[in-house]
Amino acid sequence: MKTNTNTKRVMEAIRATLISPNECDSNMEAANVVDGLFAIARAINRVATAINDAGFDKLVPALNSVAGALGGLDSVAAAVSELGPPENAA
Numbered sequence: 001m002k003t004n005t006n007t008k009r010v011m012e013a014i015r016a017t018l019i020s021p022n023e024c025d026s027n028m029e030a031a032n033v034v035d036g037l038f039a040i041a042r043a044i045n046r047v048a049t050a051i052n053d054a055g056f057d058k059l060v061p062a063l064n065s066v067a068g069a070l071g072g073l074d075s076v077a078a079a080v081s082e083l084g085p086p087e088n089a090a
Contacts, residue, residue: 018032018033050062
C-alpha cells in the first residue's frame, strides 16, 4: 500500500495516542494500550481476590466504596468535558 504524507501523519497520530513515552512497561519500553489493559486486569484480579478473601459480608461496603470512587471520576470527567477543547486546538 502506497502511503502519502497525510496518511503517514494520521498513522503517527494514532500511534502516538496508543503509546506513552512518559510511562514504562516491565521491559522499560514506552507503555502502550496493552500495558494499560493488563494493569487494569491485574487490578480487577486483586479486587476480586480481596473480596473473596474478605467474605460476602464485606462485599457490599467494598462495592459501595468502588461506586463512590467511580462517581467521583465521572464528576471530574464531566467537568473537564464542559471546558471544551483548548483554544489553540485545530
